[in-house]
Amino acid sequence: MIVAVMFVALVALILLNVPIAISLGIVAMSAMIYSSGMDAMLNAALVLFNGATSFPLLAIPLFILAGAIMNSSSLSRRLIAFASALFGFVRGGLAMVNIGTSLFFAEISGSAVADVAAMGSILIPAMKKKGYPKEFAAAVTSSSATLAVIIPPSIPMILYAVMADASVVQIFVAGIVPGILGGGGMMGLAYWYARRYNYPVEEVFSLRRLKETFRDAAWAFLLPLIILGGIFGGWVTATEGAGLAVLAALFIGGVIYRELDVRHLYNSMMEGAIQTAVVMLLVATSALLGVYLTEQQIPQQLALWLSSITSDKYAVLAILNVFFLIIGLFLHSAAAIILVVPIVMPLVNAVGIDPVHFGLVVTLNLGIGQQTPPVASVLMTSCSIAKADMWAVTRVNLPFIGVLLAILMLVTYVPAVPMALVELFYR
Known part of the structure; x- marks a missing residue:
């Protein structure tokens, strides 16, 4: 009671x-x-x-700070130029540039809101200028940014690992395949939209321009290699990898690109401090x-009650999927993970669900919640940049949410999709 x-x-x-x-x-x-x-x-x-003093949690402010520093160092512009050279020859190529850039930026910031703020402020105006409807521009930017919570490093994954006492590194690895599948699915959907509504081709493919933009962004490409290579290679923990990311961001932005001055560094640190304080x-x-x-033994009582209804782990996963999708409508992902995961973990363990597998299920559910009103923090940020009505954007966004739901079902009921790489390298 x-x-x-x-x-x-x-x-x-x-x-x-x-x-x-x-x-x-x-x-x-x-x-x-x-x-x-x-x-x-x-x-x-x-x-x-x-x-709030768990060592793995220290990775959160460090990843936030690394993303903020790199965004202050024109990383967004360099990544967009390379992605445009790579995808711009395809009809609707600017939408694919949007998705492709989000895939890469996700490997630095780990935050969907940071992804929207960094990429959307450049790409949404560019798409509108090229004749894309503002609702479509906002929907593509918002939904592709959710890949930032699936592809490592991911702040929600770090929070989940701490709350569930699971391996951060293994959860990171489990997110690689679902993240790539989600990006590919969204690109396919964007191409279908482009063919149907005759969206423009951005530029003729040029190998010379591709090489030029790659050279311009080459140092930026080192950042995810440093972060993910160090973590997956076992040389550093996720927290230590986040510290390396900050050092690399300072070096690349300040020494290589020479675009990081004291004012930009101050703004980056303030942004990181504010986001960290909230979490x-x-x-x-x-x-x-x-x-x-x-x-009060509430989690144990919940586990006992649901176990008396069914002991089939896939039935339990179906129940928890619905539960997290509903929770995601009203709570931000960090709040939902912190509030709910400790309560349901006894049930998850009791029916034999792998905590790493369940981490991807939770992360995807709450990523979808970032796209579904009334809370929809990522969607609202995208709509604000596009100056578009949230409900009009949501109607356009439904097929992209459908892609995320399809990935969720695949991850939930085909565990090999997230777990194959984990089994290969860590078990």
């Missing part, structure tokens, strides 16, 4: 525009005081501190809720 009251109170506070992190803290502390009295508050500060406050306050739920 008290859990239902907590949930209603949490939803009510969120609807009143109380920040989610503060709402979590209020609900958790109120429940703890109700159950154990004021003595329960003696350890609250320690729980808040410990909740870490969520992590800290959710730790209070986690302590209370654990003491």
